[in-house]
Amino acid sequence: MDERKIQKNFINQINGKKKVQKKSIGVYRYLVHHSFFEVLTNAYPEFYTIIQKQNLEKEFDRSIFKFMQKNAMSPYIWQMPNEYRKFLKKSKYFKKIPYLNDLLYFEYSELFIFMQKPLMTKNIKFKVSKKYKISANCSIHKYNYDVINKDFTQKEESFILGYFDSDTQEVVYRPLNNLLFSFFKTLNPTLSLNKNLRLFLKKNEISYELYAKEFIIVFEELYIQKVLVI
Amino acid sequence: MVLVNVVLTKVMKHIKGCGLGLRAEFLDDIHFDTKSFSPDWWEVTPENWIHMPIWYREKFEQIAQNTPFVAHGVSLSLGSNKKPKKKYLQELKTFLDTYHIDYYSEHISYSSYDNIQAHELLPVPLTPKMSDKMSDNIKYVEDFLGRRLSIENATYYHSEPSSLSESDFINELLYKSGAKLLLDLNNVYVNSINHSYDAKKFIKSLDLDKVSYMHIAGHYFDEEVQMLIDSHGTKVNDDTWELLRYTLNKIDVPPMIERDNNVPTLDIMKKEYKKMKKIYDKRASNG
Numbered sequence: 114m115d116e117r118k119i120q121k122n123f124i125n126q127i128n129g130k131k132k133v134q135k136k137s138i139g140v141y142r143y144l145v146h147h148s149f150f151e152v153l154t155n156a157y158p159e160f161y162t163i164i165q166k167q168n169l170e171k172e173f174d175r176s177i178f179k180f181m182q183k184n185a186m187s188p189y190i191w192q193m194p195n196e197y198r199k200f201l202k203k204s205k206y207f208k209k210i211p212y213l214n215d216l217l218y219f220e221y222s223e224l225f226i227f228m229q230k231p232l233m234t235k236n237i238k239f240k241v242s243k244k245y246k247i248s249a250n251c252s253i254h255k256y257n258y259d260v261i262n263k264d265f266t267q268k269e270e271s272f273i274l275g276y277f278d279s280d281t282q283e284v285v286y287r288p289l290n291n292l293l294f295s296f297f298k299t300l301n302p303t304l305s306l307n308k309n310l311r312l313f314l315k316k317n318e319i320s321y322e323l324y325a326k327e328f329i330i331v332f333e334e335l336y337i338q339k340v341l342v343i
Numbered sequence: 344m345v346l347v348n349v350v351l352t353k354v355m356k357h358i359k360g361c362g363l364g365l366r367a368e369f370l371d372d373i374h375f376d377t378k379s380f381s382p383d384w385w386e387v388t389p390e391n392w393i394h395m396p397i398w399y400r401e402k403f404e405q406i407a408q409n410t411p412f413v414a415h416g417v418s419l420s421l422g423s424n425k426k427p428k429k430k431y432l433q434e435l436k437t438f439l440d441t442y443h444i445d446y447y448s449e450h451i452s453y454s455s456y457d458n459i460q461a462h463e464l465l466p467v468p469l470t471p472k473m474s475d476k477m478s479d480n481i482k483y484v485e486d487f488l489g490r491r492l493s494i495e496n497a498t499y500y501h502s503e504p505s506s507l508s509e510s511d512f513i514n515e516l517l518y519k520s521g522a523k524l525l526l527d528l529n530n531v532y533v534n535s536i537n538h539s540y541d542a543k544k545f546i547k548s549l550d551l552d553k554v555s556y557m558h559i560a561g562h563y564f565d566e567e568v569q570m571l572i573d574s575h576g577t578k579v580n581d582d583t584w585e586l587l588r589y590t591l592n593k594i595d596v597p598p599m600i601e602r603d604n605n606v607p608t609l610d611i612m613k614k615e616y617k618k619m620k621k622i623y624d625k626r627a628s629n630g
Binding site: 116117121127128135136137139140145148152182186187189191227228229231277279 | 390393394395396397398400418422424428431453455456458459460461462463465467468470472473476500501502503504506568570572
């Protein structure tokens, strides 16, 4: 008796690679698909609303089976939606929805931020002469659509910062301008914030004397929100 | 009674009384004053708590300081063709160490194959070769975690080609691996109905000296497939309560209630818990 063959054959019937040969195996196919379906539709409510509106349920089911065959690797269920997003990005599914990856990335970012460990920061006064980095607990991302307002009618670049607000216990999203986004994406944590700012403004031919103060006000606020951390 | 207590001490020496599965839905209703309800111990599923939402963490840590934890995993996939990944085992070990959890259990099943997750407990072929494979995986995990494992008899809706009976397979696996048995009475009941055998005879055929603790839970009958489904989503039924009484007359080990779906308020679970506790305490007075 080849146990590996038996198990492989069973798995292939569950994940849709092979036709189900027995009703009892069909039970497992149903249970596995159902749990994937539940996790994905809970993590991506807006995405699933669009799937329903556009009558794409069958394509959604097919994509779940295909995803189950190769791409569900994490033992943590909460990470499944991100694996599915990455799978869809490389797949043939939902090509009619050009904003799909933006939407999924945005919806998943909330779950990602919620699941991070809270930061144990010391109560140290903000000083621009110190070195800071962007917290791994937040999301800074460039989108091709206005995801915050769920407006997918036309392409429109938007730069969004997402972080956990410990006062409201919610994930807060705020738009960044192009300059702040570029600054954060190129922030060098081995240099002081001030040095970073000087280099950045010089590169962009912006006067430090005239505009540094405005940047520093935002930095201090983001330090309080634990977006910038030591 | 003295002899039985010796067995209990060896198996779960810091865990006494009855347990309840800790669910996120209960967190707001758990308090630490003397009047508030608390089970004797909580069972936690590491996969649900290793990473947890920010707002759960503080309460979870308070609970861990006040009540003992036992851990019950779902994704180790002991019957898989691949060994559990070291990265996951390290995260698991850190979690168990952080919350001072000595007792960890998993299932006689597999939930991933070629490292692809099914997120469901799948039935293994009941063969000597499979028990060798699972035994190797159990020892590997025990060495990594520095803890002895308990393994749970799982439900199955489909029987893979097998050369051993279910109880022979479990007993052989316990013998080869040295693991303890987490006896899930709801699973015994569900399997006994779905596969037409006598639940009590099945329990009697197991190596009961090796039982570390017991699970009870609810299930439902699915009209479409004409089977009982182990949903952990309903209250415990009378037949399972009866199996608990029956088994407690044979072995003195702690029981706990699992509830994973349609999770009610803690107040409702408290009623079921008290029923279990009454049965458990009656066992002690009978002894």
